[in-house]
Amino acid sequence: MATGGSSMRRGLPRVAGGEPWPPAASAPAEAVVDASAPPAAVVEAAVERPAGPSTGSGEPPALATASTPVRSGATVVRRGLPRVAGGEPWPSAVVVAAAGPGATPAEAASAAPAPPLAAAPPAPPLAAGDGDTSVRRGLPRIAGGDAWPPAGTAAAVSSPIAAVSSPAAADAAADGAGAAAEEAAPAADLPLIGTATEGPRAPLSVPQTAWAGRAASRRPQPKPEPQRIGPFTTTQWAGAVVVGGIGLLFAAGMAVLAVRFLLSLDGMRDFLATYPGEYHLPAGAPVGIPAWLGWQHFFNVFLMVLIIRSGLTIRREKRPSVFWAPKNNPKGKTSLTIWFHQALDILWLINGAVFIVLLFVTGQWMRIVPTSWEVVPNALSAALQYVSLDWPTENGWVNYNALQQLAYFSTVFIAAPLAAITGFRMSGMWPKKNLKLSAAYPIEWARKVHFPVMLFFVVFIVIHVVLVLATGALRNLNHMYAAQGSVDPTAYADNWTGFWLFVVSLVVIAAAWVAARPLVLAPIARLFGTVSGR
Template sequence: MSVEVVQVAASVSDVSVPLPFTRTVFPGSGGRAAATVKPPPQRYGPFTKVQWAGAAIVGGAGLLFAAAMAVLAVRWLLSLEPLQEFVGTYPGEYHLPEGAPVGIPPWLGWQHFFNVFLMVLIIRSGLQVRNQSRPPAYWSPQWNLSRKISINLWFHQSLDILWIVNGVIFVVLLFVTGQWMKIVPTSWEVFPNAISAALQYVSLDWPTENGWVNYNSLQQLAYFATVFLAAPLAIITGVRMSGIWPKNAKTLSRVYPVEWARAIHFPVMLYFVVFIAIHVFLVLATGALRNLNHMYASQGSVDPNAYADNWLGFWLFVASLVVIAAAWVAARPLVLAPIARLFGKVSER
């Protein structure tokens, strides 16, 4: 091989020699930069935000469709003669016993406000206890500083005690004043009347009512279940999970396991949430001013249209919401710690 051929081959393979023309294409960064892995979207429970939004839209549309079908079906049923006779016989309420009180006294309105105030905070603190990973602070009773619970649990149990006291006073006054006759069924007619009231509600031809005098049977059953069934269940299961339960009562703990209490306590809380939501909706949808005057201003009449244009109860209701909202915002460790120190020791660990 000649010297000239070797030199030409070397010059061709020499990559350090610049190209004889200007580059017009960007070389790219694929070969120089490391591949970036996009993090998966954050999940809230089983779904991401987008998936939750989609589920809410699809679920809401499904519920609206199902509700529309239910309304049409019930309205068709009520157009049949047997159902018309049934509603005529059982209009949705029955007569109260002789001597039943008329009206809503002021003490009942105040009890109603205290109950709502405490229930909202109990639900909030209960969810905090259920979802907390690391408590912001701990509380120990003065008589046993070695025992520590989270400050959120202390707040929840303190509210429970106040709620129980308020409930005992409420039940005592119910039976002393005779108001119990408005929420405790006194006739078997309550059941067909409750079915009639439910059909009327679903058909959107709501039953005529005047809570100042009497509740319809569906309301009566709901109030009875809330006061005399759900509330005791919440108390019994709450006591089992609290520090009040004796630790050395092995036989009693075996008969009533804490797992049973936990399995019941949360569904009872969900019942209260659903009850409050439906209750508030119906109060506002079936004559808001009149109903709010009954409960918050103790104003009413045997005439169902009375006080329909009086705004006193409405503004008292708004004021109560402001108080509840302020308590909701204030219920945080910075505010709770000084109060908790009055009853024990607060520490970070």
């Protein structure tokens, strides 16, 4: 039915601060066009023809349609969301009749939609036996009941649509069909909402100007990632060594020139004369180096090199492949590298304990323990002489210079105990069940101290070997490896005995370095526990 003069519902404004949309003067929607209808801004009203005499054919009566034209001033209403899930936007196509205030009732009536058709009531279902196929039965409607629908029910056949319009209304609609067609012609130019060009779009008539090159089908293989040693590659390490070496050489050269200039001053000459770099030992201090001290020195170097090697291996070993467990505690499994490191530590501690005992029994402690405060200025004098490349001229068979004495003292009585204490805290021999002791001495402290102590030993060994070779190699090697020397500094200066013993010791140390791997260590470790793989 027609909506009469009711106004449309207004919504939000189209622009910020504007009036609600649509404007207040807009007319309500008067007709709805089905989306499946042909693209024309018209509203079709279906009018049923009066039923004629029965022909006996059983066909439904024909339906006649009359198109209601749309005024030239009509506007198209914006479409919204569908009314049902998966349906078309609502309304399908709404046309608002532009009936102004001066429109005549005839024009308003012509814009009103035709009355809807009433559908005939559905025909009742046919019983079985009427020639139709019976309906498939499903679950019962109530618990314990029969299947639904009842037995014998057949499929229902829809009856033709019954016309409810009067014959007079049908004739009136037929008479106005011609006039409606004439008025609907101008409305054909009015676009509908939702209309779009159907079918594939024609290709552009543009000639091809670019073609795929070799890179589109052939891509170069990515270069393999270079092998890294720590954070840098081999090339980067080589560059760092070269650049760092050049920088160190430049700094060393500048230091030598600066110290030489400093020692050329009169005040510094008097300082060197007063403190030549060494002071006299107490009365009763032994002279010379005994043979046991030479052997202790070799064992200490041998064990220290292997300890440093195994310690560095532990730091970079992520997933050990071989494990060791004690015989009395199979669950106390640890990597073979850690076992080797701790075994070397025990041997090093035993060797150090023997060294300390013999050091104090024979009086050799006076050679490495400072006995006077004169050690401080003499150590400074010796350091200046080393930097100026004018080596101190002391005789190591009789006495060490003050700087050498301080270095030996700090290594034996400070660095070695720190390495032992921190290593014991990180080892499996630490009483982990003693919570109070573990809280008083956290393992994090031990780790922060143990590694720098190892670096100190590395630096000490490098500097010690360089100075031994640079300040009279044959004489110094005879003192330590052959236990040969004299109060005369020139004696044994041409003797090669100590040198060859030193070479043999280096060969033994190098062989032990190469042999320190699971293939050689596993049989030895089995003597003290159980060796297993991953």
